[in-house]
Amino acid sequence: MSAPQAPVQRADFDQVMVPNYAPAAFIPVRGAGSRVWDQSGRELIDFAGGIAVNVLGHAHPALVGALTEQANKLWHVSNVFTNEPALRLAHKLVDATFAERAFFCNSGAEANEAAFKLARRVAHDRFGPEKHEIIATVNSFHGRTLFTVSVGGQPKYSDGFGPKITGISHVPYNDLEALKAQISDKTCAVVIEPIQGESGVVPADVAYLQGARELCDKHNALLIFDEVQTGVGRTGELFAYMHYGVTPDILSSAKSLGGGFPIGAMLTTEALAKHLAVGTHGTTYGGNPLACAVANAVLDVVNTPEVLAGVKAKHQKFKARLEQIGEKYGLFTQVRGIGLLIGCVLSEAWKGKAKDVFNAAEKEGLMVLQAGPDVVRFAPSLVVEDADIDEGLDRFERAAAKLTQA
Numbered sequence: 001m002s003a004p005q006a007p008v009q010r011a012d013f014d015q016v017m018v019p020n021y022a023p024a025a026f027i028p029v030r031g032a033g034s035r036v037w038d039q040s041g042r043e044l045i046d047f048a049g050g051i052a053v054n055v056l057g058h059a060h061p062a063l064v065g066a067l068t069e070q071a072n073k074l075w076h077v078s079n080v081f082t083n084e085p086a087l088r089l090a091h092k093l094v095d096a097t098f099a100e101r102a103f104f105c106n107s108g109a110e111a112n113e114a115a116f117k118l119a120r121r122v123a124h125d126r127f128g129p130e131k132h133e134i135i136a137t138v139n140s141f142h143g144r145t146l147f148t149v150s151v152g153g154q155p156k157y158s159d160g161f162g163p164k165i166t167g168i169s170h171v172p173y174n175d176l177e178a179l180k181a182q183i184s185d186k187t188c189a190v191v192i193e194p195i196q197g198e199s200g201v202v203p204a205d206v207a208y209l210q211g212a213r214e215l216c217d218k219h220n221a222l223l224i225f226d227e228v229q230t231g232v233g234r235t236g237e238l239f240a241y242m243h244y245g246v247t248p249d250i251l252s253s254a255k256s257l258g259g260g261f262p263i264g265a266m267l268t269t270e271a272l273a274k275h276l277a278v279g280t281h282g283t284t285y286g287g288n289p290l291a292c293a294v295a296n297a298v299l300d301v302v303n304t305p306e307v308l309a310g311v312k313a314k315h316q317k318f319k320a321r322l323e324q325i326g327e328k329y330g331l332f333t334q335v336r337g338i339g340l341l342i343g344c345v346l347s348e349a350w351k352g353k354a355k356d357v358f359n360a361a362e363k364e365g366l367m368v369l370q371a372g373p374d375v376v377r378f379a380p381s382l383v384v385e386d387a388d389i390d391e392g393l394d395r396f397e398r399a400a401a402k403l404t405q406a
């Protein structure tokens with residue numbers, strides 16, 4: 001038994017935490033499926049999914065089982081040794097995707113960091129130091145390390161931290177002509193989110209990704225898909241690139257991969273992977289047995305026809321009702337996204353007020369997300385029950401009614 005713990009409250013956050021977040025007024029203490037309970041015992045429906053992380057909801061028995069079984073066996077050995085869960089996970093990812101090699105780390109930013117370093121290393125080895133330029137897209141998000149905020153297309157995340165990583169340019173998303181004008185033989189990689197998640201749930205056009213693939217091939221540049229938010233079943237395919245039918249050279253995954261346990265992965269081909277030779281890159285925790293045991297269990301459940309087909313069916317259910325609510329209350333003009341990554345674009349009257357919708361939903365017992373100030377985002381569990389979808393959207397409609405009638 002653990003020792004009794006001192007009581008804590010939301011107000012403690014402002015006393016003891018670095019103020020880089022502004023968490024909601026309540027503290028969740030327990031979850032089961034798509035329901036969460038706070039300190040006072042109030043129950044909420046979770047359509048936020050920990051920002052597209054809790055892919056199987058809370059306390060899914062398969063994940064709890066995998067974690068506790070591994071917890072009683074072996075937690076950590078470092079990469080001085082390999083371990084069984086990591087090797088099993090790598091086999092599963094290699095079998096299920098274009099990739100032939102996996103690198104494990106602990107977050108999306110680290111997966112992208114590895115992807116960008118690999119791309120630069122490959123170009124350096126094959127063509128020399130001149131070929132180091134990375135092209136990313138305006139409004140993209142790739143994580144919060146200095147390299148990943150430099151590649152990300154949102155200056156609010158990269159300004160004010162001193163010199164950025166150089167050799168990076170940004171072109172408008174979904175604009176093939178702009179990419180064509182920017183790409184050159186100095187380009188080592190083009191980085192694209194198949195759906196821009198953080199900046200408003202904006203899906204790529206198929207022709208854009210196809211065109212990017214062709215331009216990369218023409219200029220010996222690598223195509224990197226950041227699938228940290230779109231991967232592991234979110235779109236109704238295991239990865240979004242499968243939905244689009246356009247295969248990258250390097251893919252980053254995290255978020256849903258661990259279902260709530262921190263893990264990231266960079267996937268690539270054998271020919272590229274060999275450029276990260278012994279000693280060129282690493283991480284102490286990456287591929288640790290606990291994280292990999294959970295990710296194995298996540299893939300076993302998610303990568304099944306039932307779950308993936310369920311995502312597509314649940315998308316329809318969300319979309320139909322959200323469009324109805326948006327129209328009835330004049331709250332949004334468009335419901336976009338793929339699978340269970342859905343964005344409601346606020347109407348002119350509500351532009352900039354996604355936070356107000358978030359707060360109104362919370363008051364009705366519903367957790368949603370923002371994706372920038374103009375979009376309300378839903379990223380629920382992929383196995384959210386239909387009854388929970390109905391009840392959650394009833395709550396959302398009550399929130400919309402109160403907000404628009406106030």
Ligand SMILES: *Cc1c(COP(=O)(O)O)cnc(C)c1O
Nearest residue numbers: 107108109141142143197228229
């Ligand atoms: C969340 C996210 C990241 C960063 O992942 P972290 O685990 O927070 O480092 C990177 N890229 C995309 C597309 C994301 O949505």
